Amino acid sequence: MPPGVELVAVQYPGRGDRFAERLVDDVAEMAGHVVAELLQLTRSDQVLFGHSLGAMVAYETAMLLRDMGEEPARLCASACLPPGQMKDRNVHMKPDDEFWATVCALGGIDPGIAADASLRELFIPTLRSDLRAHANYRPGSRTRPLSCPVRCYHGVGDPLVDESRLPEWAEVTTGEFTLTVRPGGHFHVATDVAGLVSDVVGRERA
Template identity: 40%
Template sequence: MRTCRAPRLRLICFPHAGGSAGFFRSWAALVPDDVELLAVRYPGREDRFAESPARHMADLAEPIAQASMKLDDTPLALFGHSMGATVAFEVTARLADAPTAVGPAALFVSGRPGPGKTRSRHLADATDDRLVEDLLAMGGTSAEVLANPELRELFLPVIRADYRLLDAYRSPVPPPALAVPVVAYYGAEDGHVDEDGVNAWSAVTRSGFAARSFPGGHFYLEQHAAALVTDLFTHLDTNTSTPGSAMPAPKTPRRP
């Protein structure tokens, strides 16, 4: 996505169900010059199209964590949207337990309720029309793609596979208390995520929690990418020098 010779931080981004690394391409112009931007390519899409999508969360999170452990010369921050929030959380938990020189600096989760608050919508086996209707309502997927029979034939199996993975996923009980600060974001008009669900992420950290809402629905970050990235670095700029240091925990999500 965006490399630099001697980064002070690497920001790894995790896309949503059916999403690809290219979703974060615009962020390359938004992050500071000394930050390296990476985005995860899930199997079954982009240059991994020939691979079968992951069936279980461990199949997805474990290889990403192993690859991330090799980047132990620079602090890492992880950002995940929707399904990507859960994948980023699972990867962060693995990294936090690993004997690496530099632990995760922060975990940013977006558009996803915290552990114990997610509800399956059982869309993996829905009809094509029902699935397309839901995707159009949520946004984030080009209407042109969904209207094109050939592109839809390629795309729908991938998102069905991601939905099956999420249906099968069970968050750890009790959730691990990570020594990693966590910040949660969501769209104020997102019908799938509310304040209670967002605040459930506070249970996964013993190192500080904050939350913020933005105007918009599930894909609020498309309209507010610049403001969102700016907010990420208000937290990172005070935490990357001492990974794991605490952040204040507001009582309710703040609004822009």
């Protein structure tokens, strides 16, 4: 990170060092936990970046913060249709074999892991929980949009996101909306990481 920039990563329950905790499959609940943590930090020029399901959590977090008078400086949404939209809401309901094949086809899982039956059984519940949360999320009836800038990041060829629908993200804010297209499909965030970080951070420091 550049000098003066602090990266604060979100770790959801049921993952990493929180693996023993109950999985959460509700975006609003996830966002509530994130807000509680953010309010303990120094609140200056906070930029929220979320990828896929994380983009929905970041949006909901931004709205909750806005309602508390703590709207972020910018919302960055990656690999995700506008709030309340999802290309296939039934992915999480597929049988294990079909579900796993669908997830692996996105390219974000190492082939060695994809072929390991024990790891598959370990990851499937978490992935189902994520996709269930995304499928069931509805942004609610808030009548007042955000006012902060919103920037979308789209990976060329992402099978989960219809690029033509992304400009609809502009409807969630009265501020500036921008869209950038990058190589790498759904997991474009793993392509030119330095360039992505520079774009996110550089726009806020400009």
